[in-house]
Amino acid sequence: MDEGIWALVSTPLADHPRATLTVANGGIIAGRSGVAIVEGLVSEEGARWLAAAAQELTGRQPDHIVLTHYHGDHSRGLVAHSVDGPVLHTSATTIDTLRRHAHGPNREAPTSGFAGDRLRLAAESASSWIDMGDRKLEIRPAAGHTDSDLVVVLEDPRIIFCGDLVWNGLFPNYVDATPSRLSASVRDLAAESARTWVPGHGDLADRTAIDRYLALVDDVEEAARGAHAAGDPPDAAAAAYRPPESLGSWVMFSPSYYETAFRAWDRELSGG
Numbered sequence: 021m022d023e024g025i026w027a028l029v030s031t032p033l034a035d036h037p038r039a040t041l042t043v044a045n046g047g048i049i050a051g052r053s054g055v056a057i058v059e060g061l062v063s064e065e066g067a068r069w070l071a072a073a074a075q076e077l078t079g080r081q082p083d084h085i086v087l088t089h090y091h092g093d094h095s096r097g098l099v100a101h102s103v104d105g106p107v108l109h110t111s112a113t114t115i116d117t118l119r120r121h122a123h124g125p126n127r128e129a130p131t132s133g134f135a136g137d138r139l140r141l142a143a144e145s146a147s148s149w150i151d152m153g154d155r156k157l158e159i160r161p162a163a164g165h166t167d168s169d170l171v172v173v174l175e176d177p178r179i180i181f182c183g184d185l186v187w188n189g190l191f192p193n194y195v196d197a198t199p200s201r202l203s204a205s206v207r208d209l210a211a212e213s214a215r216t217w218v219p220g221h222g223d224l225a226d227r228t229a230i231d232r233y234l235a236l237v238d239d240v241e242e243a244a245r246g247a248h249a250a251g252d253p254p255d256a257a258a259a260a261y262r263p264p265e266s267l268g269s270w271v272m273f274s275p276s277y278y279e280t281a282f283r284a285w286d287r288e289l290s291g292g
Contacts, residue, residue, distance in 0.1 A: 022177050024050040024155070026077060027218045028059075028070060033271065042066040043093040044220055047181055048074045048082075049174065051152025056084035057106070058172055058181045058218075060098035060130065067097030071105075082106045084150055086159060087131075088183030088220070089166045090117045091196075095130050102133025109150065109159055112141045113168035142170055162209075164202030165192075165220075171209070181218045182209055188222030188229050191263075191270040191277050192237075194284040199244070203237055210234045221273075236267050244285030254282035 021027050028046040032039050046059035048070070055078050061067050074082045087095055087110035095118060098108065108131060118129035131139075142148045142159045150157040158173040165184040172181040184193070185205050194202070209217065210230050217225040225233065240261075247257030258279035263270050272278075 021179060021216060021224075024078070025174065025177075025179060026073075027181075027216075027224060028073075029223060030221070033273075041069065042097075044184075045181075045218055045222075046070060047172075047218060048077060049152070049155070049157060049172075050074075050078040051155035053153030054083040054150070055080055056086060056150060056152065056157060056172075057082045058086050058088070059183075060085060060087050060095045060101075062093040063097050064100040065097075067100035070097075071101070084109060084157075086110070086150075086157070086170065086172050086181075087114060088170045088172075088181070089168065090114045090121075091166070091184065094183070094220070098130040099133070102130070107138050107140055108134040109140050109142055109148075109170075111144050111161065111168040111170060113144065114166075114170075115139075115141070117166075117168075144168060162205045164198055164200075164205040166196045167198070169205070177216075178212070178214045179216045179218065180209065180212060180214045182220060184220035185209060186217055186219040186225060186230065186233055188217075188219040188225045188233060189269070189271060190222045191272050192281070193273065193277060194281040197281075197284045199241065199281075199285045199288055203241055206234055206237050232267055236263055236270065239263060239267065240281050241285065244282050245289065247282065248286055248289045254286045255279055258282040 026048040030042040032043045043062040049056045055074050083106050085106045085108050118131050122129040144161045147158050147160045160171045162169045169183050217230050219225055243261050261278050
C-alpha cells in the first residue's frame with residue numbers, strides 16, 4: 021500500500037483449503053519505534069501467520085494490536101497473543117461483550133490474557149493515538165455495525181482501516197447493527213478524503229467503491245423504511261429485495277443477510 025503499510029485482504033469464499041484461515045481483513049503498520057497489526061482474526065493460526073508476516077516485513081514482532089469490534093472473525097485469534105506479546109487496543113464495550121459471551125470449558129474470552137500494561141482501552145467519545153515515532157495511528161470511535169466500533173486512521177498517506185463498518189463487493193452483515201448509526205458512520209467515512217479505505221471484508225476500496233457502498237447502505241435503508249411503513253414483515257420484504265443493478269454485484273456470505281438487514285431496520289423503527 022505504501023512504505024511501512026500492508027493490508028491483509030482475506031478471501032474466505034475462495035476454493036482453497038486455507039481460505040478461512042483469516043476470514044476478515046486486517047493490516048500491518050510499521051513506524052520507527054513500533055509495529056501495529058489491525059484485527060485479531062478468526063483463528064490462532066491466522067493470528068500467528070499475521071504476526072510472522074509482520075516480523076518478516078518489518079524485522080520485529082508486533083508491539084500493538086487494534087481490535088475494531090468483538091465479532092469472532094475479528095477476535096478469536098487473539099488467543100495466540102494471550103501469554104505475551106503486543107498491547108491490545110480496543111474499547112471497554114468490546115472487552116465486556118467478549119467476556120459476557122465467552123464459551124468453552126473455562127468460559128474465557130479471547131481477550132482474557134490481556135490485562136494491566138497489555139490492555140489499553142480506547143476512548144469511546146474521542147480519538148486516542150498510538151505513537152510510533154515517525155507515525156501516529158488515530159484510533160477513532162464509531163458505532164453502527166456493533167454498539168462499539170473502532171477505525172484506524174493514518175494521516176499521511178491517508179489510509180483508513182474501517183473494520184466492518186465498510187464492506188466492498190460483499191453484502192454487509194447487520195446482525196448486531198443499529199442501522200441508523202451504521203448509515204451515519206458510513207457517511208462520515210465516505211466524507212473522508214482518503215486514498216484507500218480498508219474494509220472489514222472484500223477488496224480495498226477507493227473513492228468509487230466507497231461511494232458505491234454508501235449508495236447500497238442508503239438503498240437498503242430506503243427499502244426497509246418503505247416496508248416498515250407499509251406493514252410488510254421483514255422476511256417478505258427481504259425476499260423481494262435486490263440491490264439495484266447500477267450498484268453492481270454484491271456477494272452474500274449467507275443467504276440470510278438481506279433478511280438480517282431488514283430485521284435490524286424493523287427492530288430499530290419499532291423502537292426495539
